[in-house]
Amino acid sequence: MREELLSIIEKNSRIDFSELAILLGTTEDVVLDELSKLENEGIICGYHTLINWEKTSIEKVTGLIEVKVTPQRGRGFDNIAERIYNYPEVKAVYLISGGYDLLVILEEKSLKEIANFVSDKLSTLDSVLSTATHFILKKYKDHGTILNKETKDEREVITP
Amino acid sequence: MRNFLSEKVVGLKPSGIRKFFDIVSEMKDAISLGVGEPDFDTPWHIRDEGIYAFERGKTFYTSNAGLKDLRAEISNYIKRTQGISYNSDNEILVTVGGSEAIDIGLRAVINDGDEVIIPQPSYVSYEPCAILAGAKPVIINLKAENEFRLTPEELLNAITEKTKVLVLPYPNNPTGAIMERSDLEKIAKIAIEKDILVMSDEIYAALTYKQKHVSIASIEGMKERTILINGFSKAYAMTGWRLGYACAPAQIIKQMTKIHQFAIMCAPTTSQYAAVEALKNGDEDVEKMRQAYNQRRRFLMNAFKNMNLECFEPFGAFYVFPCIKEFGMTSEEFATKFLMEEKVAVVPGTAFGDCGEGFLRISYAYSLENLKIAISRLERFVSKLRNSKS
CATH class of the missing domain: 3.40.640.10 (Type I PLP-dependent aspartate aminotransferase-like (Major domain))
Structure with a gap:
């Protein structure tokens, strides 16, 4: 049930407990119990809202920054990752295999602010060797959801 | 001119669903729970393979x-x-x-x-x-x-x-x-x-x-x-x-x-x-779709229970077959009235044989959002019928 519950609330975290219980064929108590377990175990880390900012008047720029760093003895990449992810404007930090080490996702109001973050804060860190910054021009699909998708029932009338 | 048609073919009854859905397709904001095909698109990797075959x-x-x-x-x-x-x-x-x-x-x-x-x-x-x-x-x-x-x-x-x-x-x-x-x-x-x-x-x-x-x-x-x-x-x-x-x-x-x-x-x-x-x-896709159908099935069964509508629990396909005998109407009368008054299309049970009289086929090959709207209309319709009877 755990997996099914997760897959439902991954798509709709606002669904109410009674409905969840119906869909999963169980009781509300069981659902509540399972949810609190999932939260305590750190499996559910938050209930976020997927927003298509492009449709608002608020300016947002997302940057993807590839960062090469020197790992530290004993702590590997964890230390440097922590120093980066503590900045609130940093949305995500991933350790990546391949051509570079850390992928940093940054959300700011303008290109300039991202550029400033990279030049002032990121590149000046001792263990950072180099950075490469990419800007997102358009989001087609985010968190498994296709943005700007029209859903229309195209099934035609057919018998039988 | 002779009658060229085959007696055997002319003698076949046309499908009962057709007539009904001709009305539905005319109606603009009608919700249909009549379709017998999945609402999901074919999983992408399968479509992609089709495209590759063309290429x-x-x-x-x-x-x-x-x-x-x-x-x-x-x-x-x-x-x-x-x-x-x-x-x-x-x-x-x-x-x-x-x-x-x-x-x-x-x-x-x-x-x-x-x-x-x-x-x-x-x-x-x-x-x-x-x-x-x-x-x-x-x-x-x-x-x-x-x-x-x-x-x-x-x-x-x-x-x-x-x-x-x-x-x-x-x-x-x-x-x-x-x-x-x-x-x-x-x-x-x-x-x-x-x-x-x-x-x-x-x-x-x-x-x-x-x-x-x-x-x-x-x-x-x-x-x-x-x-x-x-x-x-x-x-x-x-x-x-x-x-x-x-x-x-x-x-x-x-x-x-x-x-x-x-x-x-x-x-x-x-x-x-x-x-x-x-x-x-494709096994994983099938399982995902099966899970979604199952959630909808549970939703419908629960809704029928809440409105006291008789329905045995079905464990296959994507249909439920509730009984409407308590309303004293034929399946077709019920379905037509429901369509006209609440703009929801369901298929009269009689489309699938005479013994389907007194039943409706409701397909849950529809999104949960759609089903919720349709069910709230059914609830309203059913209580209206019950009130007018008592």
């Missing part, structure tokens, strides 16, 4: 029986899901949907005057296909108190010396009923004793919600007297690809292939390539 120029006929690779994958699939071994060289035929398999399967075995037993309510094609093949259809009226399963007594009562084929339509459209192994064993025993062939239409086999589907062909002594029909439409949401198949003893497949080659040549090539991918890597 590689796979635009020729395949062999009459279907792509060798596809038949091999079908054989694997039936083996791993039902434990039955079919030889992909001569016991499997790829058809244009399960519906072609029904048609040519009956035509391959019927002599004029043979009787074909058809339990109803069920899919609307069996009866006309049997008639066109020259058979006399013998209808069994299934009962709600048996959860629309076929009982041995009902079968025995329908069997005569002329009985040749039993159509076994489970998981069932329109009732959602299933037959479990213990039910099938009793039917199998009779089929063997009375020397009857079973045409088992298992197009909804992948969509069951209690336990895995059991095919009657997997029961001892049945493989040699069963035409197993399945396809890609329902399980993989591939209705428009028009692809199904029949598995049967070689001598039957041989005759079916004859009709198929003269009438159809072969099933669509692109679809066949896509279907290979579906069988190889």
